[in-house]
Amino acid sequence: MPNPSLLILPGDGIGPEVMAEVRRIIDWFGAKRGIAFDVSEDLVGGCAYDKHGTPLHDDTMARAQEVDAVLLGAVGGPQYDSLDFSVKPERGLLRLRKEMDLYANLRPAQCFDALADFSSLKKNVVAGLDIMIVRELTSGIYFGEPRGIIREGNERIGINTQRYTESEIARVARSAFELARKRSNRVCSMEKANVMESGVLWREVVTEVHQAEYSDVELSHMYADAGAMQLTRWPKQFDVIVTDNLFGDLLSDLAAMLTGSLGMLPSASLGAPMANGRPKALYEPVHGSAPDIAGQGKANPIACILSFAMALRYSFDLGDEAARVEKAVEQVLADGLRTADLMGPEGGTPVSTTGMGDAVLAALDASL
Ligand code: NAD
Numbered sequence: 001m002p003n004p005s006l007l008i009l010p011g012d013g014i015g016p017e018v019m020a021e022v023r024r025i026i027d028w029f030g031a032k033r034g035i036a037f038d039v040s041e042d043l044v045g046g047c048a049y050d051k052h053g054t055p056l057h058d059d060t061m062a063r064a065q066e067v068d069a070v071l072l073g074a075v076g077g078p079q080y081d082s083l084d085f086s087v088k089p090e091r092g093l094l095r096l097r098k099e100m101d102l103y104a105n106l107r108p109a110q111c112f113d114a115l116a117d118f119s120s121l122k123k124n125v126v127a128g129l130d131i132m133i134v135r136e137l138t139s140g141i142y143f144g145e146p147r148g149i150i151r152e153g154n155e156r157i158g159i160n161t162q163r164y165t166e167s168e169i170a171r172v173a174r175s176a177f178e179l180a181r182k183r184s185n186r187v188c189s190m191e192k193a194n195v196m197e198s199g200v201l202w203r204e205v206v207t208e209v210h211q212a213e214y215s216d217v218e219l220s221h222m223y224a225d226a227g228a229m230q231l232t233r234w235p236k237q238f239d240v241i242v243t244d245n246l247f248g249d250l251l252s253d254l255a256a257m258l259t260g261s262l263g264m265l266p267s268a269s270l271g272a273p274m275a276n277g278r279p280k281a282l283y284e285p286v287h288g289s290a291p292d293i294a295g296q297g298k299a300n301p302i303a304c305i306l307s308f309a310m311a312l313r314y315s316f317d318l319g320d321e322a323a324r325v326e327k328a329v330e331q332v333l334a335d336g337l338r339t340a341d342l343m344g345p346e347g348g349t350p351v352s353t354t355g356m357g358d359a360v361l362a363a364l365d366a367s368l
């Protein structure tokens with residue numbers, strides 16, 4: 001059997017910095033656990049544009065379709081802000097999601113005990129939090145047509161279209177119900193059925209899928225604006241949240257702050273199973289390229305490290321090894337190690353990106 005294959009796309013800004021720590025953990029698994037990966041690396045985002053004039057070269061796209069899993073750092077940066085929309089760094093990531101058909105974006109938000117004091121919310125609101133946002137990732141207003149900026153008379157008009165088919169809603173709903181069955185068996189679906197037809201259809205289809213296939217799971221519905229409020233009021237009421245592409249983008253950044261920092265939140269973007277039975281998959285932190293701290297060794301690598309843990313669990317059926325990585329992260333946080341984004345009034349031991357990677361590796365060694 002050949003080793004499982006990984007395509008690593010570090011991207012821009014802090015992407016390469018946090019991914020360097022993941023590379024060390026991948027090497028650790030080869031050396032210490034006999035779990036070796038066939039790793040290749042390529043460009044995505046602004047760095048791909050700089051080299052090829054496109055944020056995702058066709059060869060990279062083809063490679064992404066072949067491998068067992070893709071790991072991505074982050075894309076984007078202010079130096080690319082004035083580029084034509086079609087070649088912006090973010091388009092590279094959106095192309096990967098669309099062409100790999102990665103419709104279910106799993107964004108877990110867990111509050112580690114050591115950080116419960118650090119969240120901007122009260123400790124009792126976030127302590128022990130463990131929720132999963134399932135964001136639809138290949139459709140909705142991100143991809144709907146018509147789109148663009150047109151001119152009518154003396155005015156420019158910006159247009160984007162929210163569009164969802166029944167089957168797009170049904171498949172992401174199934175992903176959410178399946179996940180709920182392995183967790184606390186509850187799904188809350190969020191849309192704005194009060195003002196959007198696409199929200200009305202969303203609610204209907206989720207309800208139909210629930211009644212036909214998942215009536216053992218508890219289902220509730222909430223308007224997404226109220227959902228945002230409830231997420232900050234009492235987030236522990238939720239188990240799995242399923243929502244569309246745009247609401248999922250917003251709600252997952254919000255959920256990040258329940259855990260203490262955007263630098264903590266991993267994600268898995270999953271599609272249909274490939275011939276080998278593994279889902280098409282891309283793993284990436286929820287955060288972006290953080291231009292304000294890039295190149296300074298300040299970035300928190302934990303979101304990217306936990307994204308690799310999700311790859312172990314969802315692509316390689318190595319749930320125990322994923323838990324080993326998660327426990328190592330828990331340990332270093334309990335030991336008080338803090339990158340700058342996690343440094344609050346209660347203090348801690350300041351560490352750089354590499355320092356955090358060193359500590360996670362040491363905790364992994366200690367787990368043997
Ligand atoms: P961002 O997530 O890059 O940064 C928001 C804030 O969080 C910044 O203050 C940043 O320093 C901080 N932060 C983020 N990740 C961190 C980490 N790992 N450690 C410590 N602090 C961290 O969002 P933004 O500033 O709105 O966007 C910057 C660029 O990133 C834009 O070009 C945007 O399009 C892009 N972006 C890319 C992705 C992605 O690649 N998946 C996601 C979001 C934004």
Ligand code: IPM
Pocket residue numbers: 076090093094249286288
């Ligand atoms: C995310 C990001 C992306 C999104 C951008 C960079 C395309 O914000 O992954 O959350 O909007 O989906």
Ligand code: MN
Pocket residue numbers: 249250253286
């Ligand atoms: Mn986002």
